[in-house]
Amino acid sequence: MKTTGNTIFISGGSAGIGLAIAKKLNAEGNKIIINGRNEERLQNALQQLNNAVAIQGDLSVEADRVRVAENLKNNHPEVNVIINNAGAAFAYLLNETQNAHEKAAIEMNTNYFSVIHFTELLLPHLVQKKEAAVINISSIAVFGSHKMLPTYGATKAALHSYTLALRQTYEEQHNVQIYEVYPPLVNTDFSAEIGGANGIPPSEVADELFLALEKNQFDVPVGDSKQFFAKDLV
Template identity: 75%
Template sequence: MRTTGNTIFISGGSAGIGLAIAKKLQAAGNKIIINGRSEERLKKALAELGDAIGIQGDLSVEADRIRIAEELKNNYPDVNIIVNNAGAAFGYSLAEATNAHEKALIEMNTNYFAIIHFDELLLPHLLQKTEAAIVNISSIAVYGSHKAIPTYGATKAALHSYTTALRQTFEEQKNLGIFEVYPPLVNTEFSSYIGGENGIPPSEVADELFIGLENNQFDIPVGQTKIYAGAIAEAMGKLTQA
């Protein structure tokens, strides 16, 4: 799809991967709308971006999702790309935790249920566009969990399953692309508690997304994730030939 002249909404766009994506796509000539929970952080990000729009709100809260979706449709009707980047993750030990289920509920709500609902609210609007896209920021955790973030991987696996079904549902709708990005460990504040300083820069995720959009590459593995994706593709190829 085209990578310029779009109006793009990025959830969690005030820091980390979301802000890097905002900068990359803005530099390519797109109108950027970012969302963040913190008003202070949102203002700081807008100062970095310059000519961008901010919408404060917590997309894990149903009332905020509805309000933001309505604001996009009514005030920014040209929006044609949605980047679902906002997420939640908890680092803890299952051996020590007494509230793992509460943490898992927050993660699943933010990383899965909220995205399904937000997409549902905006799909009728996007389907009216000449060219539109939904981009779900997934994770290398799709391929397996880790004890340091024991309930996070399941939420990203659920998001992956939903994204695949969404893509299949609208595969005949040529004006709507469904993309999924799989970052590995990324050096952001979000991942600092699991050694994020050893991860790739968020700009690398933004660069790979840009290339994926440009080439209509709907599955976009990044960095180390390419090893897993390549191995699975090879295995599937052998099964097909058998």
């Protein structure tokens, strides 16, 4: 995958891993379009990027997904990479809550169903490009759950399964590449509730993704996630 001259859409791009990826790919000569729910945070993020664009919207809401996708296709037709990074997670213990199913439904909608739909909306556009990519930000949680995140891991496992199927679907159509990134605990506001201060910096995720793009390495383990992959991959 080329690493410069792309137009890249990043959901959840106003902070954390998404912003770190935006900064890295922006510095390497790519145009960046960030998305997030909070307009103020988006504007603050734009101040840290060069010639970037922000599109406000909550991709967990169907109407917003459709609106953002149409905005991209109509106003930014050059977009050739989408990074599905926006996510939701609840930290709680199953024996201390009575609404685990409600929390799980929110996580599953944001981390899985919304990604499928948004990708589906953009794929007919992406397949027309000479070189395009879908990059799903997964998690080390694919490989095992944690009692403080009892339903989050299942949503990322579902995303992993979908990503594999998507990759197999387009493996003979060489202009569309499908990547999956597996961050471990990362020091962001998103993970603060589960001890994120002990995690790796989000810039490490961005750096690993960039190297993977250079090598056409479709699975992108980061930090502790590398233990789950063969040595020749990492």
